[in-house]
Amino acid sequence: MQLPNQEDDDSTFLKGIQQRVALSIENNGLFIDLSTDSCRKFLQRKVNSNANIVVMYVDIAGSTQMSRDISPANLSLIIQIFSQEISLAVVKFGGYVLKFVGDAVIALFPSDFNPNQAIQHSLECATHIQETITKGVNPIFRQHSLGEIAIKIGIEYGSALVILYGKNINHAHIDLIGFSISIAAKITSVAYPNEIVVGENAYNNIDSSLKKSLVTLYDNNSKWTSTMKFNNNLSYRIYKYTKEQNKKNN
16 A cells, blocks of 8 residues: 655645635635634633643734725634634644634643643644645635735743633633743734744753754844833843754754
8 A cells, every 4th residue: 555645645734724715715604613612621620720831822914904905804704714724723733722812813732741842732833834824725815816814923831820710610711821921922923924933931941953943033123122121121032933944954
């Protein structure tokens, strides 16, 4: 029996995405129901305690201009399909979708036992998401005159407090607060379109072979400096993840 090669696997994966996106556009609605129930069940076990997690923000670049240039109906469809494909990717790599915030998806990867592995899974998920958008989603968007989208991804690792907004654990809102959550949002805000940016704490908790795929960014970048000056000029390094460099190292 002949085993399928990588190109066959990639082709099948992209065709599946394209078919799902096309169906969502044609039906003017999502192919699946989006839910954060799995994440909620995970967090319920940790209410009022700290959890070590990898946080990943995935944001549509230039969404403000998009909201001005295209109809609300088309913008809504684009964001829904984007959220659908990000959700499927996060689950595929062992993560949970924490919440949907406008044109952004916030996900987490549990890392209480093996931070290095959780960070690696998040990076693999991020590159998978990039390919999903550029080769799976955008070709179908163009076919249906929806243009195309670019994404920014921020990843950080650390401890976060799981808090319950109320008393009833089965119904009250559950969320996370902590440095890793805050810094992941700031990292994403300064990333360029189609860039994966990683925080210093995540960098410090991966093995040396993976560090070779991360390039230091923004040592003297005014955008990052401006962002951090409102935090007592906190000195915090960020890194760009380069999939091509990772391939070379392997």
